[in-house]
Amino acid sequence: MGISRRDFLKLSGAGAAAGALGAAGVTSANAEEKEALRTAGSKKTTTICPYCSVGCGIIIESKDGHVINVEGDPDHPINRGALCPKGASIQQLRENPKRVTVPMYRAKGASEWKEVEWEWALEEIAKRVKKTRDDNYETKSILKSPDGDKEVIVNRVSALASVGSAAMDNEECYLYQKMLRGLGVVHIEHQARL
């Protein structure tokens, strides 16, 4: 049987690749076995991707307190198993030495951040929100119109703003909105729109 130069190159390329994989002990059958071993004994938890408002379903596999695998949830009606690169890399949110796990504070004029207690941080935030609101609360504003300027009641504070999160559920959003509207905050944004 005659063999062309092109056939020869194809055959030798395929043979070399198969040889290299075989030498490394990788076949399609044992690749599946290895995957099973890697995640054996792990706990599966379903969750929602917090990055954007699409809200894809994710299966997180964890073992010994660490996330060891992340997959799109095939049973989730929104993404049906698919994840975008951002969602697929979500393991790095947890398994990341740079992850900040305690509140940090950088005082005015300081160049360094320092760790602080939650209690102190929450009290400080509440104090500053209250002061900013009290100092900047407007009850009335001038509405400009071609028929003449008109004074209107606004009851608002423009010196505060809020950025919400796609990880919040309906109930949290309800309470959060209620609190912000109660304070008079009008600049209410969402992280998924940034």
Ligand code: SF4
């Ligand atoms: S960031 Fe990607 S994976 Fe996450 S919810 Fe949005 S589209 Fe889905």
